[in-house]
Amino acid sequence: MIIKAFFSGFGGQGVLMMGISLANAAMNKGLHVTYLPAYGAEMRGGTANCTVAMGDEEIASPVASEPDYLVVMSSPALFSFQNKVTSGGTIFINSSIIEDRPLRRDVQSLCIPCTDMAQDLGNSRATNIVMMGAFIKKSQIVAPDIYLKSLEAIMGSRKKSLAEINRKAFVAGFDYVKD
Amino acid sequence: MNKVLMSGNNIIGEAAIRAGCRFYAGYPITPQNELTEYMAEHIRSIEGGVFIQSESEIAAINMIAGASAAGLRVMTSSSSPGISLKQEGISSMAACELPGLIVNIMRGGPGLGNIRPAQGDYFQATRGGGHGDYRTIVLGPATGQELADLTMDAFDLADQYRTPVMILADGMMGQMMEPVIFKKPNPRNYPEKFMLRGAGSGKSKFIRGLLLDPIDSEGHNWKLARKYAVIAQHETRHEEYLISDAEMVIVAYGTAARIAKGAIKRLRDHGLKVGLFRPITLWPFPELKLRSLSSRVKNFLVFEMSTGQMLEDVRLALQGYANIDFHGRPGGAVPTPAELANVVAKFYNKID
Numbered sequence: 001m002i003i004k005a006f007f008s009g010f011g012g013q014g015v016l017m018m019g020i021s022l023a024n025a026a027m028n029k030g031l032h033v034t035y036l037p038a039y040g041a042e043m044r045g046g047t048a049n050c051t052v053a054m055g056d057e058e059i060a061s062p063v064a065s066e067p068d069y070l071v072v073m074s075s076p077a078l079f080s081f082q083n084k085v086t087s088g089g090t091i092f093i094n095s096s097i098i099e100d101r102p103l104r105r106d107v108q109s110l111c112i113p114c115t116d117m118a119q120d121l122g123n124s125r126a127t128n129i130v131m132m133g134a135f136i137k138k139s140q141i142v143a144p145d146i147y148l149k150s151l152e153a154i155m156g157s158r159k160k161s162l163a164e165i166n167r168k169a170f171v172a173g174f175d176y177v178k179d
Numbered sequence: 180m181n182k183v184l185m186s187g188n189n190i191i192g193e194a195a196i197r198a199g200c201r202f203y204a205g206y207p208i209t210p211q212n213e214l215t216e217y218m219a220e221h222i223r224s225i226e227g228g229v230f231i232q233s234e235s236e237i238a239a240i241n242m243i244a245g246a247s248a249a250g251l252r253v254m255t256s257s258s259s260p261g262i263s264l265k266q267e268g269i270s271s272m273a274a275c276e277l278p279g280l281i282v283n284i285m286r287g288g289p290g291l292g293n294i295r296p297a298q299g300d301y302f303q304a305t306r307g308g309g310h311g312d313y314r315t316i317v318l319g320p321a322t323g324q325e326l327a328d329l330t331m332d333a334f335d336l337a338d339q340y341r342t343p344v345m346i347l348a349d350g351m352m353g354q355m356m357e358p359v360i361f362k363k364p365n366p367r368n369y370p371e372k373f374m375l376r377g378a379g380s381g382k383s384k385f386i387r388g389l390l391l392d393p394i395d396s397e398g399h400n401w402k403l404a405r406k407y408a409v410i411a412q413h414e415t416r417h418e419e420y421l422i423s424d425a426e427m428v429i430v431a432y433g434t435a436a437r438i439a440k441g442a443i444k445r446l447r448d449h450g451l452k453v454g455l456f457r458p459i460t461l462w463p464f465p466e467l468k469l470r471s472l473s474s475r476v477k478n479f480l481v482f483e484m485s486t487g488q489m490l491e492d493v494r495l496a497l498q499g500y501a502n503i504d505f506h507g508r509p510g511g512a513v514p515t516p517a518e519l520a521n522v523v524a525k526f527y528n529k530i531d
Contacts, residue, residue: 020356024184027358035184035356039210039294060441062355065515 002032002055003141004064008081009073009094011048014128017154018071019050021132025142025150026054034062047076054141069139071131075100082107092135094127110138110177117172126169133173144174182360187326187352190359191282192217194330195254196225198364200280202246202253204231204239208261209294210350211284215256236261240268240281247277248386250374252334252367256282258350259300260291262308269343270309273403274388278337278369280330281315282346284353287511295511296350296434301488304347305462312400314407316344316414317461319432323357325459331364338369340410347461349484351434351513416459417468421447425454427478427527430469430493432458434513435482441516442523451527461489466496473500478530480504480523484513 005022009015016037023035037050051064066086072078073094085091087106096115114130121130129151136147148170152163185193192214195203203218215232222228229246233239236257243253257265262283272279285300287293304317316336318329326348333344375384390396418436421443422428431439436457446453456472456479458465473479479501481490486509493503504526508514 020184023356027182027184033184033358036351037354039350039354058440060437060439060444061516062351062437063513063515065517 002053002057002059003069003139004051004053004067005069005071005135005139005141006049006051006064006067006081006084007071007073008047008049008077010076011046013048013073014125015048015073016050018128018132018135019052021147021151021154022135022141023052023054024154025147026052028150029142029146031055032057032059034059036062047080049077049081069135071135072098073128073131074098078102090138092131092138094131096127110134112173112176114173117176118169121165121168121172123165123169126165129166129169130173130176133170133175134177135173136170137174137177144170182358184356184358185323186213186354186356187323187348188213188284188354189217190323190326191256191330191346192221194327194361195280195334196221196228197361198252198331198334199367200252200254200334201225201227202229202243202251203255204233204242205255205257206233206236206239206261208258210286210296210353211256211258211282213353214282214284218254236264237268240265240272243279244268244272244275244277247272247279248275248375250369250371250376253278254280254282256284258284258286258294259288259297262300262303266303266309269315270307270311270313271388272343273307273309273313273315274311274399275386276341276403277343277386278334278341279343280333280337280346281343283348285347285349287509293511294350296352296484296513297509297511298349298433298435298484299486299488299509300347301461301483301485304345305464305492313403314342314410314462316340316342316410316463317347318344319347319459319461320352321433321436321457323355323359326352327359327361329459331362334367335365336414338367340406341373342406342410347433349434411463414460415463415465415468417465418455418457418459420455420457422454422456422472422476424452425476426452426530427480427523428454428456428472428476429480429482429523430456430458430489431482432461432489435484438514438516438519439482442519445516445520446523446527449524451524453523453527458489464492464496466492469493469496470498470500473497477501478504478526480506480526482506482519485509
C-alpha cells in the first residue's frame with residue numbers, strides 16, 4: 001500500500017520543509033519513501049510544491065497523479081491542485097489566509113487556521129508545523145513522537161528555542177483536529 | 180552506517196567524496212546544481228580536496244583531465260547542454276587513458292530544451308559523444324541507493340580500465356530524495372606509474388593524445404579497442420523483474436524503469452503477465468542477456484523518455500528473434516505508471 005501526499009503553497013511558507021520532515025519521519029518508521037520537489041528556473045518567490053510517497057513496498061514513481069492527501073497553504077494552490085486529489089481523499093486548508101473552499105464534494109476538507117494559531121503561539125513562521133500537527137493527527141501515517149524526533153534531527157543544532165516553538169505548534173495543530 | 184534521506188544530486192556528491200574524489204570542477208546548470216553546491220560545501224573540508232567553479236564547462240573537463248593526469252580521483256558534472264560542451268575533453272581523456280567520472284543529469288533537449296527530466300542523451304553517452312574511436316562506460320542508476328553504489332563503482336571502473344566513466348541520470352533522479360546507506364568504498368588501486376608528478380631524477384613520463392605517426396596512432400586505436408572489448412565482456416550489469424512467467428517484457432532504464440515497474444504492478448493486478456529488463460550498464464549494453472531472454476519471450480516493449488535511442492541497442496541485441504514495440508515521451512514529459520500501463524495493455528492485447 002502506497003500513500004501519497006502533496007504539499008503546496010508559495011515560496012517561504014515552509015512547504016518543502018513540510019514534505020522533507022514527513023519523508024524523514026516515514027523513513028524513520030521503516031517505510032519506503034520518496035520526496036520530489038517541483039523545481040523551476042526561478043531563484044526565489046513563486047509557487048512551491050512537493051510530493052511525498054510512503055509505503056510498505058518499493059515506490060515506483062515519485063510523482064503523484066492522484067494524491068491521497070493535499071495540503072494547501074495559499075489560495076492559488078487550492079485552485080491549481082484541488083482536482084488532483086483522489087476521490088475520497090482529504091484536503092488540508094490553511095483557512096487563516098484561504099477564504100475559498102474546495103468545489104469538490106467527493107473529498108473531505110479540513111480547515112485549520114494555522115497562520116493565526118502560530119501567531120498566537122508567538123511565531124508565525126511555525127505555521128507549517130501547526131499544519132503538520134493536523135496532518136499527522138488526521139492521516140496517522142506516523143506516530144507524533146516519531147515525527148517530532150525526525151523534525152528535531154533535521155533542524156539539527158539550530159536554536160533550542162526553535163525546537164520548543166515547533167513542539168508547541170505541532171501539538172496545537174494536532175489537538176485542533178478532533179477524532 | 181545509518182540510513183539518511185538525501186537528494187540524488189547530494190547522494191552522488193557524498194558518495195564521490197567517500198570514494199576518495201579529491202578534485203571537482205564544474206559550472207552551474209539546472210537540474211544538477213545541488214551536486215556542484217554539495218561539492219563546494221563539502222570537498223573543501225577534506226584534506227587535499229579541491230573545488231573549482233570553472234569559467235565554463237569546457238574548462239571544467241580539461242581541469243579534471245589535468246588533475247587526473249596528476250593522479251587525483253576526479254569528477255565533473257553537468258546537464259545535457261553542458262555535457263555537449265565537454266565532449267572534446269572526454270574524447271581527449273579517452274585517448275590519454277585518464278580515469279575520471281562525468282555525471283550527466285539529463286534534461287529536455289535538443290538545444291537548450293528545458294529543465295525537466297528526459298533521456299535524450301543516450302546516443303551521445305553510449306556512442307562516445309566526442310570524436311574518434313572510443314567508448315565510455317555508462318551507468319544508468321534508477322534509485323537513490325544505486326546512485327550511491329554506482330558512483331563509488333564508477334571510480335573503481337575508471338581506474339581499472341583507465342578510462343572516463345559516465346553516470347547517466349535525469350532531473351528526476353537528481354532532484355528526488357530517497358533513503359540511502361553509503362557502503363564502504365574499496366581502497367584505491369591506481370599505480371603511481373600512470374601519474375605525472377615530476378620525473379625527479381628518473382626517466383621522464385608523458386601522457387598524450389596527439390599521435391602524428393599513423394601507424395603509432397593505429398596501434399593506439401586497436402589497443403583502446405581491445406580494452407573496450409574486455410569491458411564489454413566483463414562489465415555488463417542489468418536487473419530482471421517478474422521475468423519468469425512474462426509474456427511481454429518492458430525494456431527501460433533509469434527513471435523510465437521505475438515508471439515501468441509501477442505500470443507492471445497495475446498490469447499484474449489485472450492478470451497481464453508483464454516483466455521488466457533494466458540495463459544498468461548502458462555501455463556496455465547487456466545484449467547477450469537480453470538475447471538469451473528472447474528464446475522464451477517473444478514480445479518486447481522499449482519505453483524511454485526519448486524518441487527511441489536505446490531502442491536501437493535492443494534491436495541489435497534481439498536480432499529479429501522477437502517483436503519489438505516502442506513507447507516514448509521525449510522533451511521533458513514524464514508519464515505516470517497509469518498512462519504507461521494503458522499503453523502496454525494495448526500492445527499486450529495484440530499478442531496472439
